[in-house]
Amino acid sequence: MRLLIVQRIILAGLLFIWGGLFYVQILQGREFRQAAEKNRTRLVHLPAARGPILDRHGVPLVEDRVSFELAVFPQELKSPRESWERLSPFVGLSPEELARRYRRDYSGPFAPVTLVRDIPAQTAFLLEENRAQLSGLLVRPVPRRHYLLGAALGPVAGYLGLIAPEELTHLKPYGYTFRDLVGKDGLESAYDRILRGQDGGLQVEVDVRGRMVRQMGFRQPQAGRGITVSLDGRLQSYCYRLLEEWAGAILVMDPATGEILALVSSPTFDPNAFVDPDRKGEVLHLLHQPVRPMFNRAFRSAVPPGSTFKVAVAYAALEGRKIGPDTSFHCSGSLLLGNALFRCWWKEGHGPQTVSQALERSCNVFFYQTGRRLQADGIARAAHLFGLGRPTGIDLPRESGGLVPDPGWMRAVLQQPWREGDTLSFAIGQGALAVTPLQMLLLDTAIAMEGEVPRPHLLIGIPGEPRIDPPRKAHIPLDKGALSKVKEGMERVVASETGTGRLARLPGIEAAAKTGTAQVSRGTAHAWFIGYAPKDHPKVTFAVFLEHGGKGGGEAALVARDLLAYLKELEYL
Amino acid sequence: MLTRRELRRVDRPLLIVTLLLLGIGLLALYSASLQKTQATGIQFLMRQLTWAPLGLLLAGLLLVVEYHRWLEWAYLLYGVNMLLLLMVLEMGVVRGGAQRWLTFAGLTVQPSEFAKVTTVLALARYLGSRSATPWGRADSQWKAIGVSALLALIPMVLILKEPNLGTASVFLPILLAMLLVWGIRPRVIGLMLAAGALLAPFAWGRLADYQRSRLLVFLNPSLDPLGAGYTVVQSKIAIGSGRLWGKGWLAGTQNQLNFLPERHTDFIFSVVGEEWGFLGTTFCLALFGLLFYRGILIATQTRDPFGRLLVVGLVAMLATHLVVNTGMTLGLMPVVGLPLPFFSYGGSWLLTSLTTVGIILSIGIRNGV
Numbered sequence: 001m002r003l004l005i006v007q008r009i010i011l012a013g014l015l016f017i018w019g020g021l022f023y024v025q026i027l028q029g030r031e032f033r034q035a036a037e038k039n040r041t042r043l044v045h046l047p048a049a050r051g052p053i054l055d056r057h058g059v060p061l062v063e064d065r066v067s068f069e070l071a072v073f074p075q076e077l078k079s080p081r082e083s084w085e086r087l088s089p090f091v092g093l094s095p096e097e098l099a100r101r102y103r104r105d106y107s108g109p110f111a112p113v114t115l116v117r118d119i120p121a122q123t124a125f126l127l128e129e130n131r132a133q134l135s136g137l138l139v140r141p142v143p144r145r146h147y148l149l150g151a152a153l154g155p156v157a158g159y160l161g162l163i164a165p166e167e168l169t170h171l172k173p174y175g176y177t178f179r180d181l182v183g184k185d186g187l188e189s190a191y192d193r194i195l196r197g198q199d200g201g202l203q204v205e206v207d208v209r210g211r212m213v214r215q216m217g218f219r220q221p222q223a224g225r226g227i228t229v230s231l232d233g234r235l236q237s238y239c240y241r242l243l244e245e246w247a248g249a250i251l252v253m254d255p256a257t258g259e260i261l262a263l264v265s266s267p268t269f270d271p272n273a274f275v276d277p278d279r280k281g282e283v284l285h286l287l288h289q290p291v292r293p294m295f296n297r298a299f300r301s302a303v304p305p306g307s308t309f310k311v312a313v314a315y316a317a318l319e320g321r322k323i324g325p326d327t328s329f330h331c332s333g334s335l336l337l338g339n340a341l342f343r344c345w346w347k348e349g350h351g352p353q354t355v356s357q358a359l360e361r362s363c364n365v366f367f368y369q370t371g372r373r374l375q376a377d378g379i380a381r382a383a384h385l386f387g388l389g390r391p392t393g394i395d396l397p398r399e400s401g402g403l404v405p406d407p408g409w410m411r412a413v414l415q416q417p418w419r420e421g422d423t424l425s426f427a428i429g430q431g432a433l434a435v436t437p438l439q440m441l442l443l444d445t446a447i448a449m450e451g452e453v454p455r456p457h458l459l460i461g462i463p464g465e466p467r468i469d470p471p472r473k474a475h476i477p478l479d480k481g482a483l484s485k486v487k488e489g490m491e492r493v494v495a496s497e498t499g500t501g502r503l504a505r506l507p508g509i510e511a512a513a514k515t516g517t518a519q520v521s522r523g524t525a526h527a528w529f530i531g532y533a534p535k536d537h538p539k540v541t542f543a544v545f546l547e548h549g550g551k552g553g554g555e556a557a558l559v560a561r562d563l564l565a566y567l568k569e570l571e572y573l
Numbered sequence: 574m575l576t577r578r579e580l581r582r583v584d585r586p587l588l589i590v591t592l593l594l595l596g597i598g599l600l601a602l603y604s605a606s607l608q609k610t611q612a613t614g615i616q617f618l619m620r621q622l623t624w625a626p627l628g629l630l631l632a633g634l635l636l637v638v639e640y641h642r643w644l645e646w647a648y649l650l651y652g653v654n655m656l657l658l659l660m661v662l663e664m665g666v667v668r669g670g671a672q673r674w675l676t677f678a679g680l681t682v683q684p685s686e687f688a689k690v691t692t693v694l695a696l697a698r699y700l701g702s703r704s705a706t707p708w709g710r711a712d713s714q715w716k717a718i719g720v721s722a723l724l725a726l727i728p729m730v731l732i733l734k735e736p737n738l739g740t741a742s743v744f745l746p747i748l749l750a751m752l753l754v755w756g757i758r759p760r761v762i763g764l765m766l767a768a769g770a771l772l773a774p775f776a777w778g779r780l781a782d783y784q785r786s787r788l789l790v791f792l793n794p795s796l797d798p799l800g801a802g803y804t805v806v807q808s809k810i811a812i813g814s815g816r817l818w819g820k821g822w823l824a825g826t827q828n829q830l831n832f833l834p835e836r837h838t839d840f841i842f843s844v845v846g847e848e849w850g851f852l853g854t855t856f857c858l859a860l861f862g863l864l865f866y867r868g869i870l871i872a873t874q875t876r877d878p879f880g881r882l883l884v885v886g887l888v889a890m891l892a893t894h895l896v897v898n899t900g901m902t903l904g905l906m907p908v909v910g911l912p913l914p915f916f917s918y919g920g921s922w923l924l925t926s927l928t929t930v931g932i933i934l935s936i937g938i939r940n941g942v
Contacts, residue, residue, distance in 0.1 A: 002756065006750050006753060007869045010889075010892045014862050014896070017895075020899075021858070022851065025813055029816035029817070030816070032816075036814035036847075037826075207831045
């Protein structure tokens with residue numbers, strides 16, 4: 001019967017559809033269920049505030065503030081060009097710039113695109129009032145990092161950047177994700193795990209146009225904890241101003257505790273630039289400048305210490321009985337060794353010099369003679385004794401260890417024999433010897449505190465948490481007698497009318513110091529000035545380093561004098 | 574008129590299945606028109622609820638009246654309907670780029686839906702009157718084929734002009750099924766299909782761009798996942814995500830959150846699939862299967878060649894709609910806009926579906942004639 005054929009065809013059609021349903025709903029059901037879930041849920045990222053960095057008096061140096069940013073929803077943007085033109089007068093950016101930013105940051109029809117960051121509250125309110133005319137607009141409050149001292153705290157504060165892939169692999173267990181901003185240098189990096197908050201998220205159900213229908217899940221963002229650091233914001237800013245015209249570093253420390261009161265490197269950068277993607281050009285400029293503003297000279301630049309090193313040599317010679325307190329060498333302005341002439345900086349010659357006189361006037365010839373008695377190994381031992389050649393252990397990343405040469409190193413690395421001339425250079429802090437300003441500060445501290453050397457550090461507390469014990473001090477066993485002669489010499493550097501550091505002398509401040517003028521193969525000498533005050537029971541130790549700055553007793557001493565005056569003003573002295 | 578005894582002979586399974594499908598369809602439509610995000614309300618449902626009793630009334634009327642009366646009027650009804658189709662082309666309402674609607678006293682109707690029934694009537698009338706010698710004189714058979722093909726072709730061309738490719742294409746299976754039951758040799762059907770295949774490239778050239786793109790996207794939905802393919806992709810996600818048990822009535826996310834376009838009309842089956850799962854879709858398919866089975870049974874039992882042809886044409890029409898519509902929601906058929914009987918929103922279509930059932934039931938009662 002023909003009807004049977006029709007019936008079978010219809011049955012075949014039904015089975016065909018039924019098979020399709022079975023395939024889609026049963027066999028592929030799981031995948032389609034997932035696709036449906038993905039369709040309807042969106043994750044809104046809620047950034048957590050990062051913890052503040054407070055100075056020793058509790059004054060914020062770095063903090064997150066609520067800032068307003070202007071974003072647009074691509075889905076609801078009816079006519080982009082028209083919107084840019086309308087927005088332009090509110091935010092003070094050209095329509096072309098807005099269009100450029102929109103194109104740059106566009107990621108999908110559902111994700112809001114941030115166009116302007118950190119807009120003034122006034123503008124934010126104005127935009128909010130005019131929302132009706134500006135479709136798809138979103139003004140939202142977000143935490144934004146502010147570096148209140150700007151460039152003054154630049155390399156100490158560090159900066160934030162997107163986590164690098166290789167960093168992520170070892171930070172993942174700690175809850176980091178690829179979109180996280182992490183500290184890239186300085187305190188931001190060293191204490192990232194304290195400072196960073198736990199970002200929150202909002203899981204929302206959206207309709208086909210991406211509009212939120214209801215909230216499905218919520219994780220409150222957890223603000224990061226703050227840290228209190230030993231810096232004094234005022235002092236830090238002041239030191240930054242002192243260095244404004246120089247390249248170099250200034251370090252001030254409380255020698256009793258190792259708390260760093262100021263740590264400034266120059267030239268430097270403003271970490272605020274890294275927070276704002278619209279200042280990327282500025283950042284790139286920073287990275288490519290030949291003066292290396294990102295480079296923290298205070299503990300990363302390894303340079304010859306020049307005459308400041310004589311302090312260590314003098315101590316070692318006294319302690320090793322190579323010279324006595326009254327041993328005198330005659331300075332005629334130079335020393336002939338073989339057929340090479342080693343000069344003193346004072347061409348006329350200092351005449352007969354004892355060790356404290358030689359320190360006071362920074363006589364090279366005296367130290368050439370002393371060095372010959374100590375030998376290269378003796379000088380190297382002195383350098384190591386005072387912590388040179390290895391990092392001090394300050395709580396900031398990537399500290400340089402410097403270099404203390406000796407004949408063994410010379411043979412192994414440079415494949416040259418150590419000559420007696422090398423010993424002479426070594427004795428006056430020249431040659432291959434390389435130190436960081438921070439190391440010189442600690443050498444200076446070791447003298448000032450007679451061997452009780454604290455570890456330099458910045459972190460002194462986490463607000464709302466138990467006190468942090470200061471790091472343990474190192475004890476260098478120093479010979480009291482030898483030490484007193486060295487200290488006498490350093491006191492005379494400032495106090496004596498013929499002292500090389502007399503320019504730093506100020507009424508009411510009894511400082512002790514040593515100047516240094518480190519000759520470099522090219523360009524002006526590095527100027528050094530390390531010291532402590534007051535001379536009995538020192539309250540501060542300091543190091544001034546001016547890269548290609550001229551004379552230690554000149555430019556560096558003048559900077560040190562201003563520093564001492566300000567320390568007195570702040571009642572550190 | 575109808576006697577009480579005759580009324581008791583109404584095919585109850587067919588009637589119950591129809592009412593069940595109508596009920597489920599209304600539930601699905603309620604869910605499809607209740608949108609969480611766009612407060613359009615349930616206007617679609619309310620309109621459908623006014624059309625449903627009207628359709629049932631019409632079905633009852635068709636049941637009560639002796640169906641030969643309609644066959645007597647078949648050519649007249651057919652002619653009037655063709656006239657209406659012409660009027661659509663002349664003065665119809667344009668919606669969504671197509672001209673398919675006529676407005677009568679505030680009511681908007683779609684004559685192309687009714688044309689399916691009137692064409693089946695005309696074909697039944699024509700073929701039924703010359704069913705005598707199926708294997709006899711070949712020349713009269715060819716003539717019969719030619720005339721019935723013409724009867725089907727006129728509405729097809731008019732509807733294609735609207736344009737409405739889906740509805741136009743329904744006439745082919747109707748014609749083939751009726752010719753088959755009438756007694757045409759299966760070989761001739763094969764010949765017709767071959768001729769159709771040969772003409773296909775020619776027809777391709779006559780299609781509008783959007784129609785072509787729909788067909789291309791059918792072949793490969795990922796061709797345009799945001800444009801023409803979007804609907805199919807979202808529909809498959811909806812149906813598939815229903816899995817075995819479904820997400821529950823009014824709980825389909827694809828439906829409620831607007832991811833499904835056209836969900837109250839052509840894609841209402843996706844809502845069923847999402848919210849009621851494989852069990853729900855299987856149940857619906859089974860109901861439709863039962864409906865067709867009872868229809869064919871009535872055709873088998875009737876001694877009236879006119880009635881048999883009529884039933885076959887109407888069942889073929891409903892079956893084509895079902896297979897093409899559900900197939901398109903599953904991506905198994907091109908998206909051609911054929912509504913699902915008893916489910917899809919649309920007054921004309923609901924009236925047509927119920928009319929069809931009314932006629933079939935009417936034939937069932939009178940199978941002794």
